[in-house]
Amino acid sequence: MxxxxxxxxxxxxxxxxxxxxxxxxxxxxxDNLDNTSAVVAQRIAQITGTTAPLVVGDAADDEVVxxxxxxxxxxxxxxxxxxxxxxxxxxxxxxxxxxxxxxSTFALLRVGLAHGIRSxxxxxxxTVYSDPADLxxxxxxxxxxxxxxxxxxxxxxMNEVVLQDVQAVNPDVSIxxxxxxxxxxxxxxxxxxxDPQGIPNNLMPFVxxxxxxxxxxxxxxxDDYDTPDGTGQRDYIHxxxxxxxxxxxxxxxxxxxxxxNLGTGRPVSVLELIASFERAIGRxxxxxxxxxxxxxxxxxxxxxxxxxRALGWKARLTIxxxxxxxxxxxxxxxxxxxx
Ligand code: NAD
Numbered sequence: 001m002x003x004x005x006x007x008x009x010x011x012x013x014x015x016x017x018x019x020x021x022x023x024x025x026x027x028x029x030x031d032n033l034d035n036t037s038a039v040v041a042q043r044i045a046q047i048t049g050t051t052a053p054l055v056v057g058d059a060a061d062d063e064v065v066x067x068x069x070x071x072x073x074x075x076x077x078x079x080x081x082x083x084x085x086x087x088x089x090x091x092x093x094x095x096x097x098x099x100x101x102x103x104s105t106f107a108l109l110r111v112g113l114a115h116g117i118r119s120x121x122x123x124x125x126x127t128v129y130s131d132p133a134d135l136x137x138x139x140x141x142x143x144x145x146x147x148x149x150x151x152x153x154x155x156x157x158m159n160e161v162v163l164q165d166v167q168a169v170n171p172d173v174s175i176x177x178x179x180x181x182x183x184x185x186x187x188x189x190x191x192x193x194x195d196p197q198g199i200p201n202n203l204m205p206f207v208x209x210x211x212x213x214x215x216x217x218x219x220x221x222x223d224d225y226d227t228p229d230g231t232g233q234r235d236y237i238h239x240x241x242x243x244x245x246x247x248x249x250x251x252x253x254x255x256x257x258x259x260x261n262l263g264t265g266r267p268v269s270v271l272e273l274i275a276s277f278e279r280a281i282g283r284x285x286x287x288x289x290x291x292x293x294x295x296x297x298x299x300x301x302x303x304x305x306x307x308x309r310a311l312g313w314k315a316r317l318t319i320x321x322x323x324x325x326x327x328x329x330x331x332x333x334x335x336x337x338x339x
Contacts, residue, residue: 001250002026004068004075006059006108007082008052009033009040011194012123012183012239016079017044017052018192019243025250027052028072030059031082035197037337043191060103065111077119077250078112080105083155086201087127087295090152101155102162109166119174119253121246122163126181126235126263126300127153136303139179139259149295160259167257174253181235181263181302183242185322186329193329194239195336203270204236204322207277208330210285218285220270222292227299233267235301238317238325248313261302264315277323 003020005013008029014036017027021044029041029052041054053072057064059082069075083101084090090097105122112120126137130148134141148154160177167175184204186193199215200206209215223230245262268276278284308314333339 001076002028002074003077003079003250004028004030004072004112006030006078006080006104007123008079009036009038009054010081011036012180012242013079013081014040014044014192015187015239015243016081016246018047018187019240019247021048021050021052023247025247028068028075029054030057030065030068032056032058036195039337040192047187047189047191060100060107062107062111065107069111069115073115075112075115075117077121077253078108078117079121079246079250080108081123083123085152087150087152088201090150090155094151097151098155098158101152102158105159105162113170113173117173119250120163120176121249122159122175122177124156124160124177124179124259125153126179126261126302128157128160128179129300132297132299135299136265136301137261138303139261139306164257172255174255175257176249176253177257177259178245178249179259179261179302180242181237181261181300183239184236184326185238185240185317186325187240188325188328190328190332193326193333195333203273204326207274207285208326211277211281211327212330212334214334216286218274218287219290220287221290221296223289225292225298227269229269229271231270232296233269233299233301235263235265236268236273236319236322237263237315238322241315241317245307245311245313248311252311258310260307260311261304262307262315263302263304265302265304267299267301268319273319273323276319277327279320280323280327
């Protein structure tokens with residue numbers, strides 16, 4: 001299969017490109033390098049021995065997408081990773097988030113469908129679920145746009161509505177929405193990993209930067225939640241498992257719209273994640289308890305059974321695999337790709 005990966009030079013896109021190439025597919029990356037580096041394409045080639053060409057440009061621009069199709073097509077499928085993804089920032093810049101996260105979908109669908117793609121896979125999120133009464137979240141858990149706390153999550157749910165309407169009038173096309181829980185980890189080679197710009201929003205890259213001395217101490221946001229150790233619990237999934245979920249979604253695609261949770265189904269607390277990281281590096285890390293962050297749920301984790309049933313996919317890697325691989329990546333690239 002020949003696949004266009006919009007946002008493919010980003011964290012999850014790069015790991016998915018590797019998984020696709022290793023499974024014998026072909027991959028082309030389209031990325032405006034807003035949150036990544038062109039070095040990623042070289043690293044993918046280093047890992048796989050195969051080149052994934054990189055088209056630098058905006059996936060929300062029909063002309064750019066058209067150029068990717070005419071220069072590198074025909075494509076069987078598009079995977080759409082391109083988005084702004086910081087929950088907190090989305091509350092400050094809602095219009096930027098809605099515009100980028102929706103316009104990119106419109107352009108990719110318009111051009112992709114005109115070129116006859118058979119399959120479209122969308123990066124959605126576990127934050128489309130909002131009611132703790134539904135834990136563990138199944139794909140059917142109540143979801144209501146107005147219940148979501150931030151424009152980022154709303155933009156993802158809006159995308160899913162658009163995708164279902166578009167699929168309904170393109171009945172031969174497969175559209176799959178993958179709802180990721182908390183992707184962490186890095187490729188075992190240590191050549192690709194998460195390299196957020198500025199101060200990381202998510203726990204794992206923050207911990208990794210404390211470990212290499214780029215940040216002073218880990219903030220534990222809230223230690224009085226109704227969880228076993230009082231800190232928030234998340235469903236961390238190794239990015240390599242997640243990448244393989246995309247390969248499974250493409251290989252098992254059938255006409256229709258379907259949404260799948262991609263997670264492990266196992267909640268891990270902030271303190272458990274930090275303890276695992278400390279085991280990986282063999283020393284304790286400085287940490288301090290900070291107030292809860294508004295909008296954070298005490299716990300989020302999924303029921304991943306539907307993906308296993310329909311796609312034959314299941315997460316295999318543990319939290320210790322995730323922290324070990326992050327540490328390997330961070331040590332080899334203390335300043336990120338450009339460092
Ligand atoms: P990332 O920022 O590393 O990757 C996104 C890539 O898209 C970046 O390389 C960025 O430069 C690019 N991009 C953004 N807007 C673009 C545009 N208009 N045109 C072309 N390229 C554009 O993020 P990621 O963690 O790899 O996330 C990939 C997808 O998964 C996103 O849609 C994100 O919302 C979703 N997701 C991520 C997480 C997470 O915690 N990482 C969780 C759930 C869902």
